[in-house]
Amino acid sequence: MATLTINGESHQLDVPDEMPLLWALRDVADLTGTKYGCGMSLCGACTVHLDGQPTRSCVTPVSAAVGKQVTTIEAVGENPVGEAVQTAWRKLDVVQCGYCQSGQIMTATALLNGNRNPSDDDIDNAMGGNICRCATYVRIRAAIHDAASTLA
Amino acid sequence: MRILDRMPSPVQESQQSTAVINVSRRRFLQGTAGLALGVYLAPLLVDSANASAATTQADFVPNAFVRIDSDGSVTVIAKHLEMGQGTYTGLATLVAEELDADWSRVRVEGAPADAERYKNLAFGMQGTGGSTAIANSYEQMRMAGATARAMLVAAAAAQWGVPASSISVEQSLVRHAGSGREADFGQLAEAAAEQPVPGNVTLKNPKDFTLIGTLKTPRPDSPAKTDGSAIFTQDMKLPGMLVAVAAHPPRFGATVKRFEDTEARKVPGVVDVVRFAGGPWRFDGVAVLATNTWAASQGRDVLNVEWDESQAFTLGSDEIMARYRELADGQGAMASQRGDVDAALAEPATLIEADYEFPYLAHAAMEPMNCLVQLGDGRCDIWHGEQFQGLDRSAVAELLGIAPEKVSLAQLFAGGSFGRRANPHSDFVLEAVSITKAARDNGIDAPVKLVWMREDDTRGGYYRPMNFHRGRLALDADGKLIAWHQRLVGQSIAAGTAMEAFMVKDGVDATSVEGAANLAYDVPNLQVELHTPQDIDVPIQWWRSVGHTHTAFSTESLIDEAAVAAGQDPVAFRRALLGGHPRHRGVLDLVADKAGWSQPLEPGAEGERRGRGVAVHESFNSFVAQVAEVTVRQDGSYRVDRVVCAVDCGVAVNPDVIKAQMEGGIGYALAAVLHGEITLDKGVVQQTNFHNYPVLRINEMPAVEVHIVPSTQAPTGVGEPGVPPLAPAMANAIFDATGTRLRKLPFTNKLTT
Numbered sequence: 001m002a003t004l005t006i007n008g009e010s011h012q013l014d015v016p017d018e019m020p021l022l023w024a025l026r027d028v029a030d031l032t033g034t035k036y037g038c039g040m041s042l043c044g045a046c047t048v049h050l051d052g053q054p055t056r057s058c059v060t061p062v063s064a065a066v067g068k069q070v071t072t073i074e075a076v077g078e079n080p081v082g083e084a085v086q087t088a089w090r091k092l093d094v095v096q097c098g099y100c101q102s103g104q105i106m107t108a109t110a111l112l113n114g115n116r117n118p119s120d121d122d123i124d125n126a127m128g129g130n131i132c133r134c135a136t137y138v139r140i141r142a143a144i145h146d147a148a149s150t151l152a
Numbered sequence: 153m154r155i156l157d158r159m160p161s162p163v164q165e166s167q168q169s170t171a172v173i174n175v176s177r178r179r180f181l182q183g184t185a186g187l188a189l190g191v192y193l194a195p196l197l198v199d200s201a202n203a204s205a206a207t208t209q210a211d212f213v214p215n216a217f218v219r220i221d222s223d224g225s226v227t228v229i230a231k232h233l234e235m236g237q238g239t240y241t242g243l244a245t246l247v248a249e250e251l252d253a254d255w256s257r258v259r260v261e262g263a264p265a266d267a268e269r270y271k272n273l274a275f276g277m278q279g280t281g282g283s284t285a286i287a288n289s290y291e292q293m294r295m296a297g298a299t300a301r302a303m304l305v306a307a308a309a310a311q312w313g314v315p316a317s318s319i320s321v322e323q324s325l326v327r328h329a330g331s332g333r334e335a336d337f338g339q340l341a342e343a344a345a346e347q348p349v350p351g352n353v354t355l356k357n358p359k360d361f362t363l364i365g366t367l368k369t370p371r372p373d374s375p376a377k378t379d380g381s382a383i384f385t386q387d388m389k390l391p392g393m394l395v396a397v398a399a400h401p402p403r404f405g406a407t408v409k410r411f412e413d414t415e416a417r418k419v420p421g422v423v424d425v426v427r428f429a430g431g432p433w434r435f436d437g438v439a440v441l442a443t444n445t446w447a448a449s450q451g452r453d454v455l456n457v458e459w460d461e462s463q464a465f466t467l468g469s470d471e472i473m474a475r476y477r478e479l480a481d482g483q484g485a486m487a488s489q490r491g492d493v494d495a496a497l498a499e500p501a502t503l504i505e506a507d508y509e510f511p512y513l514a515h516a517a518m519e520p521m522n523c524l525v526q527l528g529d530g531r532c533d534i535w536h537g538e539q540f541q542g543l544d545r546s547a548v549a550e551l552l553g554i555a556p557e558k559v560s561l562a563q564l565f566a567g568g569s570f571g572r573r574a575n576p577h578s579d580f581v582l583e584a585v586s587i588t589k590a591a592r593d594n595g596i597d598a599p600v601k602l603v604w605m606r607e608d609d610t611r612g613g614y615y616r617p618m619n620f621h622r623g624r625l626a627l628d629a630d631g632k633l634i635a636w637h638q639r640l641v642g643q644s645i646a647a648g649t650a651m652e653a654f655m656v657k658d659g660v661d662a663t664s665v666e667g668a669a670n671l672a673y674d675v676p677n678l679q680v681e682l683h684t685p686q687d688i689d690v691p692i693q694w695w696r697s698v699g700h701t702h703t704a705f706s707t708e709s710l711i712d713e714a715a716v717a718a719g720q721d722p723v724a725f726r727r728a729l730l731g732g733h734p735r736h737r738g739v740l741d742l743v744a745d746k747a748g749w750s751q752p753l754e755p756g757a758e759g760e761r762r763g764r765g766v767a768v769h770e771s772f773n774s775f776v777a778q779v780a781e782v783t784v785r786q787d788g789s790y791r792v793d794r795v796v797c798a799v800d801c802g803v804a805v806n807p808d809v810i811k812a813q814m815e816g817g818i819g820y821a822l823a824a825v826l827h828g829e830i831t832l833d834k835g836v837v838q839q840t841n842f843h844n845y846p847v848l849r850i851n852e853m854p855a856v857e858v859h860i861v862p863s864t865q866a867p868t869g870v871g872e873p874g875v876p877p878l879a880p881a882m883a884n885a886i887f888d889a890t891g892t893r894l895r896k897l898p899f900t901n902k903l904t905t
Contacts, residue, residue, distance in 0.1 A: 016420060019446050027395070027444035032387035033380015035567070036445070037518050038606045042842040045518060073380035089378045093370055093808060096816055097236030098377030099384060099518040099567025124851040131842060133518045133568045134236045135819020137853035139812070 007075035022057040033073035044130030047103040054110035073102035088147035096134035212341035216269040217296035224338030231270035232285040235566035237871040238809035250297030254324035262563030265541040277542030283772035283869020298353040307343035390599040397448040403464035403835040407436040415454040421447030426590035433577040465689035466835040476620035476641040484681035485659035488669035491677030496635035500626030512615035512830035519567025520609035523584035526599035531558040537566025539573035547578035571694040576649035616695030621706040631718030667703030673729040697872040700771040704876030708767035739777035743798035747779035759786035765884025767877035773868035774801040780881040788902040792854040800861035817874020823848035
């Protein structure tokens with residue numbers, strides 16, 4: 001049994017300590033916005049925030065999330081940066097299949113939390129771990145700039 | 153449970169909801185222009201167990217494609233799978249245009265399996281593919297919207313006692329200007345449902361379109377796909393559901409000899425381990441069923457399976473390619489022939505000879521293949537990103553020995569597909585059904601969600617086939633192209649499938665030679681041949697743009713070599729040979745103009761070489777030209793800086809979706825050019841996950857500019873046609889920069905010259 005603080009609420013989850021946070025969120029806490037893509041921290045679809053830091057939940061055991069604030073796509077819009085990112089994503093119709101976009105938005109939000117005016121290189125560096133097979137990258141880049149401008 | 157609240161209902165034809173309207177009005181709408189419109193009314197046949205999701209008495213369901221709720225929301229029933237390509241946006245735009253609906257109140261739902269109502273008019277069966285969604289729906293969906301509009305207007309006319317002709321509709325508001333009366337769609341829905349269905353409705357003149365061709369139709373799936381609420385197969389959960397992760401054989405064609413599951417059963421959460429039977433073109437294996445995905449995956453990983461490999465495929469990629477090369481020495485089946493290539497090639501002033509190699513490619517959709525199955529007595533309900541209802545439904549029915557009507561298929565969002573979910577052998581769907589059945593036979597009567605882990609997906613077969621192309625071109629002394637001879641070697645996708653009868657003619661699978669056999673260039677002597685090896689047992693499938701993935705590369709590389717040999721500008725040389733193909737010329741002219749082709753390319757930094765290349769290609773009745781600009785660094789590494797793209801897809805229904813598909817198609821193609829390669833070693837697939845099957849990342853994505861040719865022609869597809877021109881445009885650009893012709897895919901990551 002693990003006690004996790006997810007999106008500001010305490011959850012008692014009956015899972016083994018070593019279960020990756022990804023599966024505890026998806027299969028046990030029923031928060032399915034966080035996606036499985038690779039299981040090896042290669043694609044970023046599973047990105048959540050642990051105390052605000054972008055974290056690959058597919059390789060993070062539940063035990064490592066205990067005592068930390070877990071934020072997922074379902075609640076990222078509750079902070080102004082996350083909301084600005086979601087708004088920019090919708091304004092520019094970034095999504096295609098949409099499967100990777102939770103992770104993209106979580107990583108982009110973390111980027112803007114630390115850097116309100118990222119350059120293209122900053123974006124490449126921050127977002128390089130998030131794969132989009134639909135290759136919506138042109139719009140991801142534009143949406144991050146757009147969100148940055150609304151936050152300025 | 154939150155997920156259950158959002159869960160789409162399975163739909164079955166054997167039961168009708170009592171909440172649905174007046175069955176007596178079920179009848180066929182009159183077809184127009186030879187198109188069969190959906191069956192009228194089509195009481196949305198909803199499983200009574202899920203009647204909460206059903207329509208209510210006040211709803212208006214004028215046909216199989218539209219429902220108007222009493223709150224005024226318009227729901228478009230999409231017969232095509234939304235896998236990212238924007239088809240929900242497109243289909244809804246067509247309906248909303250003729251309905252004069254307020255776009256902000258338009259929703260979209262995936263259609264259930266129903267061959268009659270929801271068939272793809274281009275296929276004659278239900279399914280999504282070949283970039284046909286908008287092309288086959290253009291009139292049908294507009295008719296659906298226009299019919300619903302006419303019934304709303306008739307209802308208002310009756311209520312207000314005014315002639316229908318005096319009523320206007322705008323933004324979901326029905327108005328009578330003379331009396332100042334107006335009503336919302338929701339207020340009229342119940343009365344509209346009582347109106348007779350008009351036998352004939354008039355579609356708008358395109359000049360009166362207010363949504364089609366505009367930017368006023370943002371994607372209806374954007375909100376749910378940006379807040380985590382969109383439901384993919386991966387996200388589905390039913391009460392008591394188990395997750396299955398399967399052990400597949402390491403080599404195609406191997407079967408389970410015996411297995412040992414003691415360790416697997418010790419994993420907390422594991423409920424059972426079952427053997428499932430494979431079949432022709434699908435895996436035989438052992439599945440671990442557990443209460444969650446992690447447990448199932450852990451259990452699978454500690455299974456000990458001994459495989460019978462007596463029938464397994466054991467060749468490696470190098471051996472396959474060597475065999476293809478050898479086959480190309482001999483004449484193949486004739487795919488296209490005019491004039492006399494042998495004579496023209498006998499003594500050419502200039503001879504161009506080139507070989508091209510293409511590897512197997514995995515689709516690698518972000519959502520690995522998966523499928524949720526619930527078996528009942530004599531029935532089967534399936535939820536997944538369903539792309540090929542027509543085949544999947546009958547395949548499942550046959551496997552279970554039940555009638556196809558007893559198989560329901562609920563369509564969810566697909567996290568990408570690129571062709572993979574339209575499997576002609578229903579491979580992962582039948583695997584899911586087989587596992588669920590095996591569990592049931594073991595006394596476990598639970599819904600089962602089969603989940604392929606990334607490694608299972610990468611090694612799961614159904615790749616874009618390996619190909620070898622040999623080209624020989626002749627130019628005369630004046631630099632005129634006089635002969636074009638190509639031999640193509642590759643497995644047939646259609647062979648052995650239900651499509652074989654109409655796709656393979658005289659030993660030529662149309663999908664193997666599309667884009668080559670119908671070469672657009674005006675050359676007097678043309679011969680295109682095909683070798684189809686029969687003994688390569690690697691499962692293959694269509695992969696975004698199918699045959700064009702390879703034919704565009706060889707043809708557009710060859711024509712570029714011819715232009716250089718003739719000492720002519722590559723655009724001008726192509727243009728001169730496209731006299732009979734104005735739409736090819738149209739996109740070529742537009743891309744050359746927008747890319748600044750007539751101006752010299754800006755030089756790179758010190759030590760860098762820059763180059764520019766062009767390609768033009770028709771696929772799926774759409775025409776795309778691209779100019780790629782590359783920079784080659786001093787160390788031989790290189791990047792694509794910019795791609796300018798021109799597309800002619802007829803009427804541009806959703807210009808922003810078209811733009812997005814060109815951007816995405818370019819990125820998808822670039823991934824294959826730079827990295828894409830599935831290789832076999834003694835029959836074993838060498839790649840497993842994104843570290844050894846790399847795809848495109850944001851730092852490799854070029855700037856993309858898309859320009860759409862204004863057109864009044866019938867709309868054609870955009871999901872695939874953005875892919876084919878990228879590889880040749882890029883190879884031609886690298887040649888322009890370095891003088892090196894790259895003819896093997898994927899490209900080497902460092903140029904040595």
